[in-house]
Amino acid sequence: MSKLVVSSIGPVSSVQDGGRHGAQRYGLTPSGAMDRLALAVANTLVGNPLLSAAIEIGPFGAVFTARQGAVHLGLSGATRDAAISGRSVAFDSSMTLADGESLTLGFARGGSFSYLAIEGGVAGEPMFGSLAVNARAGLGSPFPRPLQTGDELQVAAAAAPPGQRIELPATANGPIRVVMGPQDDEFDAAAIKLFLDSPWTISATSDRMGYRLEGPVIRHLHGHNIVSDGTVNGSIQVPGNGAPIVLMPDRGTSGGYPKIATVITADHGRFAQLSAGKSFRFKAVPMAEAQAALRAYEGLIRALPDRLRPIESVDLNIEALQQANVAGTAVSAVDAGTWQIELPDLMAPD
Amino acid sequence: MAATSSLPRLLPSGDSAITVEFSRGIDDDANQRVLALDRALAATPVAGVTESVPTYRSLLVHYDPLRIDFETLGEKLIGLTQLPAPPILKARRWRIPVVYGGEHGIDLEAVANSLQTSADDIVARHVDGDYRVAMIGFTPGWSYLSGLERFLHMPRRQNPRLLTPAGTISIGGVQTGVQCLAGPSGWHLLGRTAVRTFKLHRDPVFLLEPGDQVTFSAVDAKTFAEQDRAAEAGEIIAELIAA
Numbered sequence: 001m002s003k004l005v006v007s008s009i010g011p012v013s014s015v016q017d018g019g020r021h022g023a024q025r026y027g028l029t030p031s032g033a034m035d036r037l038a039l040a041v042a043n044t045l046v047g048n049p050l051l052s053a054a055i056e057i058g059p060f061g062a063v064f065t066a067r068q069g070a071v072h073l074g075l076s077g078a079t080r081d082a083a084i085s086g087r088s089v090a091f092d093s094s095m096t097l098a099d100g101e102s103l104t105l106g107f108a109r110g111g112s113f114s115y116l117a118i119e120g121g122v123a124g125e126p127m128f129g130s131l132a133v134n135a136r137a138g139l140g141s142p143f144p145r146p147l148q149t150g151d152e153l154q155v156a157a158a159a160a161p162p163g164q165r166i167e168l169p170a171t172a173n174g175p176i177r178v179v180m181g182p183q184d185d186e187f188d189a190a191a192i193k194l195f196l197d198s199p200w201t202i203s204a205t206s207d208r209m210g211y212r213l214e215g216p217v218i219r220h221l222h223g224h225n226i227v228s229d230g231t232v233n234g235s236i237q238v239p240g241n242g243a244p245i246v247l248m249p250d251r252g253t254s255g256g257y258p259k260i261a262t263v264i265t266a267d268h269g270r271f272a273q274l275s276a277g278k279s280f281r282f283k284a285v286p287m288a289e290a291q292a293a294l295r296a297y298e299g300l301i302r303a304l305p306d307r308l309r310p311i312e313s314v315d316l317n318i319e320a321l322q323q324a325n326v327a328g329t330a331v332s333a334v335d336a337g338t339w340q341i342e343l344p345d346l347m348a349p350d
Numbered sequence: 351m352a353a354t355s356s357l358p359r360l361l362p363s364g365d366s367a368i369t370v371e372f373s374r375g376i377d378d379d380a381n382q383r384v385l386a387l388d389r390a391l392a393a394t395p396v397a398g399v400t401e402s403v404p405t406y407r408s409l410l411v412h413y414d415p416l417r418i419d420f421e422t423l424g425e426k427l428i429g430l431t432q433l434p435a436p437p438i439l440k441a442r443r444w445r446i447p448v449v450y451g452g453e454h455g456i457d458l459e460a461v462a463n464s465l466q467t468s469a470d471d472i473v474a475r476h477v478d479g480d481y482r483v484a485m486i487g488f489t490p491g492w493s494y495l496s497g498l499e500r501f502l503h504m505p506r507r508q509n510p511r512l513l514t515p516a517g518t519i520s521i522g523g524v525q526t527g528v529q530c531l532a533g534p535s536g537w538h539l540l541g542r543t544a545v546r547t548f549k550l551h552r553d554p555v556f557l558l559e560p561g562d563q564v565t566f567s568a569v570d571a572k573t574f575a576e577q578d579r580a581a582e583a584g585e586i587i588a589e590l591i592a593a
Contacts, residue, residue: 024403024412025388026548026556027490027530127550137490137531138550182361182369227376228487228494230403230410232367254405254487262364290365291415298416 002069004118006151007102010060012208014146015122018051020130020139024253030233031132031139032249034113034208035269037301038077041166042117044304045074045094053124053131054117055147059108059275064116066097071155072119073097078111078273093165093311111273120156134250163311166304175283176271178236178261179290183226186258187238191218195244195260196282204276208250211271217242220258228256234263234271248272266293358383358431360424365415370427371408376524378496380407381484385561386435387427393436396426404560405485406494443563443592446528448519448541449574450476455519455541461504473568475499476540481526481564491530491548493558498526510536517542519566528564544577545588552584565591
């Protein structure tokens, strides 16, 4: 059995999957990937079920090494420098680490969380149907805690199929969409307008439990203490200091602050990928629009296997580009995905 | 409790959950109605509902909008609240041993002082209570109990503690609680129990259910230490005094 060894890793990196559902009534939060689409892409690249457990890598760099055999990996999510033995590898593509080879990842640039899926999945013991790490509850497998340097993940021998990549539709860059409520009536019209009309940034003190927002002070109508009620991923609660907190997958299952609005499911991943200091806005949408967006988002995730393409075609197209002297030496393997999308405009489509 | 009492409010909690709110405050009648709707949903499952989470005043119903929409689910939930409440199938009553005061309950003396009585009186009153698990939330196994006698109602601490011990028994506002994991708390710490309301690899993993009855008993530090070892080994420790 080969192994994937964590040769180096930063904080906020852990094994995550689709989450642990059904025990919120006992105070057990679902946890799970911060960006479900990116998790599903990584898994699809290596032929795993969409929401299988994979390595969620926080904003810092990381190095993974194959031992006792080759390991086949899928890489997606927040882009960053990525290389195997000095040769760049592309995001949203699969790759094989030969025995002894290392994948070196730099700091996240295009977001906060990247996902590394292992062909055959992560070997572990599910609890409530999930391997997802919930460090506070001591849950998660094979390690009930964030990953540390020296950790080893057991890997079923890699079939090492030809490399594949996935082309995703362009990411929406618009405001983060919310459905108002459940406690928007704890705020007056001016406070709601301030919430919806102001630019916000993500505080550096954010984590997998919640993203703290920096911006104007949102004042309550009747004070900040309500009787605790249930929370969901994306609940935007406003504590006494008036600085909203968006609840993330490691949230408490109940909370005692008024929740002004809720981030729509289709925008959870996009919101989670906003890095600290990045400015963004909210936009209120009707329930019907939120649910239509969710249907489209789930449809995209379920149809990911249809988007798989062999990597060879990228290489061929880059050669074609270079021969056509359009891109010249600017084209690198890291850019392959980007260039591929623009090809039809530059050249006759195939 | 009249089955036809005022309708609950249906509040959207995003695109995949509905908060069915029976009250804005803590009141026993509302909590009974929350638990009744929770039982009704268990007895008459609604296709598309994935999970329900009872709290003091509302039932949070998670659903899959690909299978049922907000309006349809809302109507079905309102319909369930208008039916007679299903009987409680697992009406259980637990006795939970607590070591009060000293290092195990660092706020006991301060609570006694501020209520102008003795620590013994606080313990006697707390042990005397008949409580019900109104909700479990925040962290795994954190059980919020209703039924705290009025004399013991106290505002929460101005400055919440960032770390309180596993098994803490505390009071806050009109509630008392059994905390399972170490973690932050703004409540007043009266003691500790060896009982794990959440323990992996034990059957059951979660000991208490919303709606369970709870009473306490006082034990000494030596007994607590023995019980703590047994609980760590997987024993339940809490005594089932009626089922």
